[in-house]
Amino acid sequence: MVEFDIARTRKTLFGALLDARDKFGRNKEALEDLERQPITFGRLVLGSLVLGRKLAGLTREREYVGVLLPNVQAIAVTLFGLNAFGRVPAFLNFTAGLKNLKAACDLAGMRTIITSRRFVEQGKLDDVVEALGEGRRILWLEDVRGDLTSFDKLRGLFDSWFARRVHARARLQPDDPAVLLFTSGSEGVPKGVVLSNANLVANAYQVKALAGDVLRDDDVFFDPLPIFHSFGLTAGLLTAVLNGMKSVLYPSPLHYRQIPKLVAGTRATIMLATDTFLQGYARAAGENDLASVRYVIAGAERVKDETRKLWAKHGTVILEGYGATECSPVIAVSLPDRNRPGSVGPLLPGIEWRLEPVEGIHEGGRLHVRGPNVMKGYLDPSVPGQVNPPVEGWHDTGDIVTVDDGIVTIRGRAKRFAKIAGEMVSLAAIEATVQGLWPDNSHVVVAIPDSRKGEQIVLITDRAEADREVLLAHAQNQGFPELWVPRSILVSGIPVLGSGKTDYAAAVEMARRLQPML
Known part of the structure; x- marks a missing residue:
């Protein structure tokens, strides 16, 4: 049994970033993206304080602020910057279509959306942003940065020396909302999932506690999964950065030829992806492009045997994990010495679980979980601003699973059974x-x-x-x-x-x- 100190998770996201900076060093690299200009933990804190203070002047405390950005360093700086000053980023899925985006904005009562002209132009999202801007303010990052004065930058430098004192003025508590995510809607209408600061910090620390012998301080995570998806946010960004490792962000998982080249260029050692994308990368990669990758953490869908074989040719081991947005999201993840194809590994430390029987299903049961990573709750669509917490802290995953010798195997979703x-x-x-x-x-x-x-x-x-x-x-x-x-x-x-x-x-x-x- 892996021991896990839940008390360590009682901090804010920005507070956890400051802890990582102080523990691992201001000069250690924290982030990189396709521009290939890494920034250190010290620069990440400084940039977050400069941008965060500017955004704070344009928004309200505890406001859900829409964030419509791709996986580049700016999205991480925006996340930590908003958190530093007590705002709540609501990450918008720009692939979801205008109808779902409007519904998300309405559900959150959004008044402000942060985006980038370069991104909107390249993504051909002009019409979408124009429609979302009806009744809302669009903040262009290029304009916000352009308005920064020498005094703003000097003040940011001063703030970074006293960052904890500056952050304390936001009066943000560990159980306060940290981010708002919207479920993917793979089987229904998306919901607004409110994750607290403690939820996200706990999940990043839980993964490290379970995989402490696997992850190293010099590991480099490669994260092509969008931050608007909890897998990309927590597993790809926060687990790395809050535990003192480096995360390389990439804006689209669909670039099968480009991604292996950047993996080689950044010497990434851990990669996050889904089975669909992993097949594409392995097939498009050159002989040595993926040689640096020790482990792939795969989630969101079952890993096929063919995918494992493709990556084995590159000397990489695939570790399958399992999670849900409502759980920040990681619930279980395989380890090299407990890596059974078809299973998703042991549950993370600190998670309680139970299986409830399902009529007509004779193997396994419906998994319910409770723990420090389980969401604050869903936004209530009928009561603006109200968050409905899970009953007694238990989240019904809707998944039928078996647990054998501590190893979880997904048998299917309750909704993915037909009655014939x-x-x-x-x-x-x-x-x-x-x-x-x-x-x-x-x-x-x-x-x-x-x-x-x-x-x-x-x-x-x-x-x-x-x-x-x-x-x-x-x-x-x-x-x-x-x-x-x-x-x-x-x-x-x-x-x-x-x-x-x-x-x-x-x-x-x-x-x-x-x-x-x-």
Whole structure:
């Protein structure tokens, strides 16, 4: 059992950054991005105080401030700067579409959005930002920086010498909101998840406590996952920086050819990604591009055997983890000596758990967790500003899991079971079966209404020659009944969210729309 001192987590994000600066040194590199101009812990604190004070003059205390930025150093400086002066960054998913972005802004009662002209121009988001600006103020980082005077910079330098005293004036407490994230909406309408300072600090420290023998002070994390996604925020940025390591931020996980080159250039040793992206990087990489990467921390979707083989050629071990936005997000992560393919490793220290039985499911149960990393609560859509906390601190993950010898294995989401002719069928298990037959392709299995059997299973695959009879023979050879075999096959690209997860809502809609043709 790994010991974990929860009392150590009782601090703010900016306070934890100051602790890291003081422990590991002002001159140690903390951040780098595609511009290849690293900044030290000392410069990160200084930049956060200068920018934060300027932004504080344009916003209100405890205000949810929209942040629409890619993974570059500026997003980290903005995060810590807002926190230093008691504001709450609300990270907006710029891949979510205007409708969802508007809904997020309305839910949070946002009055201000921070973004960048360069980013908006390159991302072709002009129309989106113009629409979001109706009734809200758009703060352009270029303008904010342009307004900085010599006095502002001198004051920032003075503030950095007395940073704890400056931060104390914000009267920010560990249990106060630190960030607002919006769930990806892979299976429904996004919710506003409020994570406290203590939640995020705890999760960064929990990962280090569990993986203390794996992570080294000189490790370099490579984080191509967007900060608006909790995996990119905590696992990729905060776990590194708050524990004295360096994080390299990259603005898009979709740049399969560019990312391996930058991994080589930065000598990254730890990489964060999802299975979908990992396959792309491994296939596009040159012979030595990924040689420096000791471990990949994979999450958000199940890691395929083919992906492990691709990375093994580069000498890299994939450690699969598991989490939820509501848990800051990491709940469990594999370790090199407890790395069972198909499992997600042991639960982090400090987390209590229980399994609740689910009717029709005979193996495992629905996982509920409680601990210092479990969210402050959801924003109440009907009461502005109100946060509804989880009952008695317990969060229902909605995942069906088994726990064997302390190792967690995900059997599927409660919502990812179909009821066919009265029998519960795991869609995740069917996906695994299909993947075993056609490992070089991507697949997603969904359930749609069926007038005779309640629901029917549809396979969406990018394999052009996918054949149901071949799949049926394979499934029966694996011991699965014909009931488990998708009734229909739809050949199409797999819809994916900006976070790298499969977009199940879009996949279901695709199957429903084409149902008459199937």
